[in-house]
Amino acid sequence: MTNKLAVTRRSALALAASATALAGFPNLVRAQEAAVLRVASPWEWASNEPTDTGYIMARMQIAETLVMVEPDGKLVGGIAESWTVSADKLTWRFKIRSGAVFHDGTPVTAEAAAASLRRSLAGESMQQIPVDQLTVEGDALVLKTKTPFSHLPAVLVDYASVILAPASWGADGKVARVIATGPFRITAIDGKTVVELERFDRYWGEKPKVARARYTAIANGDTRTNVAIAGDQDIIFTTVPAATPRIDAAGQMKVESLTIPRVRAMAFNSGLPQFADVRVRRAINMAIDRRGIASAVLRHPGSAATQLLPAAVPAWHDASLPAYAFDVAGANALLDQAGWPRGADGVRAKDGVRLAATMLTIANRPELTVMGTAMQAQLKAIGMELSVEPGPSAAIPAAIQAGTMQMTMFARTYVNVPEVIATIIPDFTRERSTWGTLNWPGRDRVKALTDEYVQSFDDARKTALRREILKIIQDEVPVAAVAWFEHTVAVNKRVKGLVIDPFETRYMLQKVSLG
Amino acid sequence: MNGVLRVIMLRIGQALATAAVLASLCFVFVHALPGDLALRVAAARVGDERVTPETAERIRREEGLDRPLIVQYGQWMGNVAQGDLGRSLLSGKPVTQELAYHASFTLQLGLIGWLLSYLIALPLGIMAGFRPGGIVDRMTNALAVTLASLPTFLVGIGLITLFALTLRWLPPAGFRTGAHMVLPAFTLALSLVAFSIPVIRNAVVEVRSAFFMTYARVKGLTPAAAFRHHGVRNAAIPVVTYAALQFAFVIDGFVVIETLFNYPGLGELLVKALIARDVPVIMGAGLVIGFAFAVVSLLADLMRLWFDPRGLEEARA
Numbered sequence: 001m002t003n004k005l006a007v008t009r010r011s012a013l014a015l016a017a018s019a020t021a022l023a024g025f026p027n028l029v030r031a032q033e034a035a036v037l038r039v040a041s042p043w044e045w046a047s048n049e050p051t052d053t054g055y056i057m058a059r060m061q062i063a064e065t066l067v068m069v070e071p072d073g074k075l076v077g078g079i080a081e082s083w084t085v086s087a088d089k090l091t092w093r094f095k096i097r098s099g100a101v102f103h104d105g106t107p108v109t110a111e112a113a114a115a116s117l118r119r120s121l122a123g124e125s126m127q128q129i130p131v132d133q134l135t136v137e138g139d140a141l142v143l144k145t146k147t148p149f150s151h152l153p154a155v156l157v158d159y160a161s162v163i164l165a166p167a168s169w170g171a172d173g174k175v176a177r178v179i180a181t182g183p184f185r186i187t188a189i190d191g192k193t194v195v196e197l198e199r200f201d202r203y204w205g206e207k208p209k210v211a212r213a214r215y216t217a218i219a220n221g222d223t224r225t226n227v228a229i230a231g232d233q234d235i236i237f238t239t240v241p242a243a244t245p246r247i248d249a250a251g252q253m254k255v256e257s258l259t260i261p262r263v264r265a266m267a268f269n270s271g272l273p274q275f276a277d278v279r280v281r282r283a284i285n286m287a288i289d290r291r292g293i294a295s296a297v298l299r300h301p302g303s304a305a306t307q308l309l310p311a312a313v314p315a316w317h318d319a320s321l322p323a324y325a326f327d328v329a330g331a332n333a334l335l336d337q338a339g340w341p342r343g344a345d346g347v348r349a350k351d352g353v354r355l356a357a358t359m360l361t362i363a364n365r366p367e368l369t370v371m372g373t374a375m376q377a378q379l380k381a382i383g384m385e386l387s388v389e390p391g392p393s394a395a396i397p398a399a400i401q402a403g404t405m406q407m408t409m410f411a412r413t414y415v416n417v418p419e420v421i422a423t424i425i426p427d428f429t430r431e432r433s434t435w436g437t438l439n440w441p442g443r444d445r446v447k448a449l450t451d452e453y454v455q456s457f458d459d460a461r462k463t464a465l466r467r468e469i470l471k472i473i474q475d476e477v478p479v480a481a482v483a484w485f486e487h488t489v490a491v492n493k494r495v496k497g498l499v500i501d502p503f504e505t506r507y508m509l510q511k512v513s514l515g
Numbered sequence: 516m517n518g519v520l521r522v523i524m525l526r527i528g529q530a531l532a533t534a535a536v537l538a539s540l541c542f543v544f545v546h547a548l549p550g551d552l553a554l555r556v557a558a559a560r561v562g563d564e565r566v567t568p569e570t571a572e573r574i575r576r577e578e579g580l581d582r583p584l585i586v587q588y589g590q591w592m593g594n595v596a597q598g599d600l601g602r603s604l605l606s607g608k609p610v611t612q613e614l615a616y617h618a619s620f621t622l623q624l625g626l627i628g629w630l631l632s633y634l635i636a637l638p639l640g641i642m643a644g645f646r647p648g649g650i651v652d653r654m655t656n657a658l659a660v661t662l663a664s665l666p667t668f669l670v671g672i673g674l675i676t677l678f679a680l681t682l683r684w685l686p687p688a689g690f691r692t693g694a695h696m697v698l699p700a701f702t703l704a705l706s707l708v709a710f711s712i713p714v715i716r717n718a719v720v721e722v723r724s725a726f727f728m729t730y731a732r733v734k735g736l737t738p739a740a741a742f743r744h745h746g747v748r749n750a751a752i753p754v755v756t757y758a759a760l761q762f763a764f765v766i767d768g769f770v771v772i773e774t775l776f777n778y779p780g781l782g783e784l785l786v787k788a789l790i791a792r793d794v795p796v797i798m799g800a801g802l803v804i805g806f807a808f809a810v811v812s813l814l815a816d817l818m819r820l821w822f823d824p825r826g827l828e829e830a831r832a
Contacts, residue, residue: 047606191779226687393563394555
């Protein structure tokens with residue numbers, strides 16, 4: 001009997017030890033360094049290459065581009081302190097900022113900037129620039145274009161063109177160490193998840209108020225929500241919209257949101273018999289209850305799109321355009337008129353072709369699939385059969401390549417560079433665009449307009465051209481915005497002075513202080 | 516003892532062969548998946564929105580993905596023979612470096628979770644086994660069934676909700692401090708405990724009803740002394756085998772726990788590599804995990820021999 005008890009006592013001791021271990025940990029949580037600005041977002045530091053992770057380098061203000069954009073959309077000098085264009089509009093001179101130094105203490109020279117830019121120009125995103133030659137003249141970088149290219153400074157905001165010091169590259173031509181010019185420099189990189197930063201005291205511009213910062217990638221949305229509820233970070237970018245009430249209620253962080261020029265859009269293969277007629281595309285567009293989707297799925301009625309882009313990009317938002325209409329009766333009438341009668345199963349058909357499609361969506365944007373299924377139900381009312389197929393994002397370019405794409409729904413930012421034209425060109429003027437039109441005959445008209453726009457330096461003319469482009473897209477619906485994006489940022493109550501950049505190029509951390 | 520050494524060498528040889536076959540199967544399966552591999556790699560590298568057919572072509576060219584598959588496979592095998600597992604298509608880092616980094620985290624958490632699980636399961640299992648059908652047995656059985664039926668992520672979310680979000684004792688995610696390890700380790704431990712408690716309990720029950728235990732009691736030992744002297748060693752045989760198997764399962768990562776706790780383990784690396792079709796990482800992981808699995812099971816066999824030396828005779832033979 002005594003021995004039986006002894007076993008039990010031993011077990012009880014083991015249990016007690018575990019419980020004590022558990023109870024002993026609380027204080028470790030508080031052991032966090034109070035002076036470190038902790039920033040989290042979903043994206044991992046996968047490599048040191050600017051084409052791959054340049055957006056993290058730019059957002060965390062580790063690396064900078066020649067030209068930068070302010071949150072109000074104004075282009076300002078970055079590594080280039082100023083720029084001019086010649087009378088024939090072909091030669092641009094970017095004067096390199098005097099006194100700017102790289103994180104290793106070496107001066108930023110025009111030669112160094114040119115060497116870095118040459119590498120970026122080889123990348124796909126910079127290939128839109130009709131470069132003739134890139135040379136150095138004194139303290140200036142001279143870029144000659146073959147044809148006038150009015151939005152060159154805006155394209156140079158592209159994160160792929162961040163300027164790195166010559167010592168950054170290894171013998172294999174890859175970036176071995178990120179030695180850049182921003183207000184923060186890297187002190188350590190822990191895997192793909194954590195980047196430790198310190199204030200760069202020789203920074204040329206406004207110096208950060210915090211001495212240390214840490215970037216953490218948290219890929220999973222639910223985990224970001226938990227971290228926000230616990231207040232375990234200072235700023236968390238891109239929180240899950242549906243979690244906002246829970247995060248706010250926990251009282252550690254507050255979610256701030258801002259409508260940004262990122263769009264959840266649907267695109268048609270306009271070459272298919274069921275989508276070739278503009279009336280069909282219009283009818284489908286009219287059958288979508290955007291407000292319902294924005295309220296029920298996105299929990300933000302203001303996200304319902306009325307045209308391609310929100311007012312956050314005033315230049316590309318035409319308030320005079322009639323908004324997308326929600327009119328099921330009108331949509332049905334339009335389809336009747338276009339000669340698509342309903343079949344016995346309720347689905348319309350014409351010349352043996354059913355008004356049906358498979359819409360590919362992106363699985364890692366879960367709301368797109370929910371929006372797609374809502375649209376599936378709504379389109380039934382006009383006799384269209386829609387199936388929704390979520391998949392990896394690469395499935396969309398793959399389907400376009402294979403010629404099997406019928407409809408897609410995706411998320412697209414129009415300010416990869418702060419001039420929307422740079423996104424309109426690849427998306428609306430090509431026969432096959434990945435995130436835009438497919439086999440759309442209207443592309444030639446848009447191309448004529450964008451060609452003129454790119455070469456024009458006349459603001460009034462450019463305004464007229466923008467309106468014309470937006471009108472064609474709104475009328476012919478080769479692509480239609482369903483909902484705009486709310487950029488959601490959870491901010492810890494100890495953070496003061498955060499400015500949210502709708503262009504998502506910089507986190508503006510230099511303005512942040514910790515209370 | 517020479518016989519044992521021969522068996523060990525043979526088993527290591529078998530492990531290497533198994534690992535090579537596993538890695539080769541990975542190569543075949545990844546290439547059999549539908550879709551353009553270069554396009555997937557490109558999307559993972561430059562981001563969904565920036566991927567263009569031109570990017571995919573550049574990566575295809577740069578990484579030699581346009582070469583015939585047999586050439587790619589042959590070169591990989593040749594390099595592996597020289598100890599070079601290649602570079603990740605995603606990060607450009609050597610695969611060995613990637614695997615070592617993530618494996619260190621998985622081993623750390625895996626070992627803690629695994630030890631913790633036996634710290635919980637051993638006393639409970641032994642107590643239950645001492646009184647089959649008793650209150651402890653019924654309670655631990657209920658606990659094991661409940662834990663086994665709960666998906667791991669639910670256990671994790673439950674622990675996070677209680678200890679991180681409500682009591683605010685522990686951080687909800689991360690890996691930088693000891694505090695970050697507690698919740699994922701407990702989540703892992705609880706998911707392992709569900710299956711190890713019944714194994715331990717049954718082993719104890721079986722040993723206690725064995726003839727040699729009755730004999731030990733008859734010669735005058737108390738139940739506890741009999742169990743200590745004759746029971747533990749015998750009951751340990753199935754438990755050690757099972758524990759080793761559990762540990763082998765743990766070493767290839769625990770994706771759900773890693774994702775939930777933002778923990779950079781092997782499971783997460785593998786899932787991301789699969790999505791991105793990062794062939795060198797997938798094959799390297801197949802090779803290393805396959806080998807580690809075989810080595811752990813070899814160690815389990817050796818432990819069993821230590822507990823029950825009768826097997827040595829067979830090995831010598």
